[in-house]
Amino acid sequence: MSQLDPLPRDLPFRIISKTIGRGAYASIKKAIPPTDANPVFAVKFIHKAYAVKRGKISAKQIAMEVSLHSHIGQHPNVIEWFASGEDPVWKWIAMEYAQGGDLFDKIEADVGVSEDIAHFYFLQLISGISYMHAKGVGHRDIKPENILLSETGNLKIADFGLATLFEYQGKQKLSSTMCGSPPYIAPEVILGSGNAQTRGGMRAAGYAANMADIWSCGVVLFVLLVGNTPWDEPTSQSWEFQEYLKTDGRSSDDLWQKLPPDVLSLLRGMMNVDPKERFTFERIKHHPWYTRQNSFATSDGKMRDPIAMATQMLETLKIDFNKEPSASQRKSSQSQDAMDADGDGVSRFSFTQPDTPIHDAMFDWERPPRAYASGFSASQPTNIQYGGICTMNNGAAGLPNAEELDEAPTMSQFTTSQALPLSLTQIARRFGDILPNYSLTRFFSHVPTERLLFLLTDTLTKLNIAVPSVEQMQGGEHIAWIKVKTLDGRRCDLAGDIVIDTYSMEHAQLLEVRFVKIKGDPLEWRRFFKTLVVLCKEGVYVPDGQ
Incomplete structure (x- = not known):
């Protein structure tokens, strides 16, 4: 259905990303004002017919979301509401973009x-x-x-x-x-x-x-x-x-x-x-x-003190390769039909949304941000093609070396040291300089692609998670892309992608493996990530001396 329905025309803003969030009948993309590069905000596009047919959401409920969000969206701890609009097919809501993730x-x-x-x-x-x-x-x-x-x-x-x-x-x-x-x-x-x-x-x-x-x-x-x-x-x-x-x-x-x-x-x-x-x-x-x-x-x-707070939070994130995943972590390996919105499916009661997302090019994910040197995120666009999709570059002079990578925020979770590198904390000026807005559920690998894919797919199979064929995993803009659908430790739906790309350094080349959550509890997604990392430790790059 949605493949025949392009997004609304004559929008009062410019879309600068592919999908950054998705529901059963909605897609969230980043946008900017029509003539400026700032501010970057989020726009939720709701396919009205699909929502009513598959999501079992009434037109009144869709209108209620817009009305209530505009009513309460003016508090510092609530995502701010900016504007809304619609055409015969789509309703959209422009709102604050939570850059911290x-x-x-x-x-x-x-x-x-x-x-x-x-x-x-x-x-x-x-x-x-x-x-x-x-x-x-x-x-x-x-x-x-x-x-x-x-x-x-x-x-x-x-x-x-x-x-x-x-x-x-x-x-x-x-x-x-x-x-x-x-x-x-x-x-x-x-x-x-x-x-x-x-x-x-x-x-x-x-x-x-x-x-x-x-x-x-x-x-x-x-x-x-x-x-x-x-x-x-x-x-x-x-x-x-x-x-x-x-x-x-x-x-x-x-x-x-x-x-x-x-x-x-x-x-x-x-x-x-x-x-x-x-x-x-x-x-x-x-x-x-x-x-x-x-x-x-x-x-x-x-x-x-945002620097001290972010530092303490990042220091708590640790992966112990000597500790096998607990039984509660392994419970996430079962599969189950999703609960429907009215609670009349096979499960005891409903999740927020049914698990029937629209499959369409307009719902393709934005390329997950890369982890660059010096600990700073490149997830925000530095070059913007107005009227099209944003382009990104890291802005760094030359390729990172091993020492710079070892001191990036994402690497601290693989070290035995309780303290962060001084090179990271001393140059930090903001919360996001310590805790980047990109997800920390990622690792780097030093083994060949074929070996890494074997380790990942073999582990997923042992966890009773369906694994796509090699042909389905490879091709396109990434080295490999593994879709995951399972249950978490509390028997709730968990879904996402494992995306593998080449990470080029000054004197070597690694593979960057990013776990991109699509649906589910972010804490459970991290637990799932830790389970796979520990079971695939042979293929995980660890900073020198750790």
């Missing part, structure tokens, strides 16, 4: 971040969500995939496709739509949705979207601190959740034991299974852990 791509799986960093981002998350609630809008899909970063490292809440107006002119209404991601969803959303029934066979009355958001914020805080979710889903199917219920939030599970007492107190309040007893924002903001002093935060919630 996924927050949870920069958090170590099964480790998390320090208490101060978790506290800083929790303050910003609560600030943004409480602002939305004050406007009567519930997000209903709070999860790592929808928590992004600005270029300066500040949190940005994104994706309002499932948002709802729960309060209007002082009157509140309950929701009945089943939506959200299983590990982050509140239990009453399952019980109070349109396709759930009570014990007596009567349909549930619904759920309060604002209180469901508070539960999800609690789960996000938990993940920030320990690098994992507390359960697969808040139902009787999860023994972790049943343990949480039986112990009144005092679970003996190892993950809960890692948390300080003050945090546990706050989480029990935010994740009270009774929405009427759950903490409100007023109680959250008066809790001792919320009001604690934080060396990274100013009194008004701004970042005090």
Whole structure:
């Protein structure tokens, strides 16, 4: 269908990229004003007919996303709304481009971040969500995939496709739509949705979207601190959740034991299974852990020392080649049909969107950014062809050498040293100079292409992940391109591409292997990346002396 439908003409901006994000019926591209090179912003293109037919999203819901985003898109921790428009086929939404990428791509799986960093981002998350609630809008899909970063490292809440107006002119209404991601969803959303029934066979009355958001914020805080979710889903199917219920939030599970007492107190309040007893924002903001002093935060919630904060986050990202992947990591090797938007498929309840993306040239991915010397990202265009696709170059004089590559941010995760190279931290002036906006789920390889492909495909096969043929992997603008579709450790869909390109250095040539997430939790994608790297360690280039 979409191959016959070109993007709208006469747009009030110029597209400068291929696809940088994709959903079941939408594509996100970068754009600039018609006569200037700045600012770079994002545009979401929604194919209206495809959304209704395949996504089971009504025209009213599409209009609601535009209306609600414009209503709440003026807060520093919410992706800003700029403009929208449509033609008979497409609707588009122009919005702020989160240049810092996924927050949870920069958090170590099964480790998390320090208490101060978790506290800083929790303050910003609560600030943004409480602002939305004050406007009567519930997000209903709070999860790592929808928590992004600005270029300066500040949190940005994104994706309002499932948002709802729960309060209007002082009157509140309950929701009945089943939506959200299983590990982050509140239990009453399952019980109070349109396709759930009570014990007596009567349909549930619904759920309060604002209180469901508070539960999800609690789960996000938990993940920030320990690098994992507390359960697969808040139902009787999860023994972790049943343990949480039986112990009144005092679970003996190892993950809960890692948390300080003050945090546990706050989480029990935010994740009270009774929405009427759950903490409100007023109680959250008066809790001792919320009001604690934080060396990274100013009194008004701004970042005090972005270089120190980014340095601490990057130093936490480590891959231990001597540690075999855990059983929980290997659970991601199973396959499962995707959940549909209405929750009437084979699975227990729905993901945010169905797994039937449009396959079209207009939905081709932008070439993943390369990692260049000196630790600085080349993911932003330095040369722009107005009216067409942007061209990029690294702006470096000559090719990088091995020493420069070893000191790039992406290489620090493969070293045994806890400290970053001084050459990186001393020249850094911004958050992004330490934590680049490109994904750190990448490695370099010194082995021949054929050997590397064998290592990757053999490992994927051992993990029961379908592998394309060599002919399907090779050809085109990349040396190889492996499409991956699996389940993560919490039985949620995970999909992306493993892209292999040549990386030329001054006296040698390596292969650069980039793991590009298309769908799923960024923390789970990093866990998947770590699993493959450890199992393919023979083919991974490690800095000298490590």
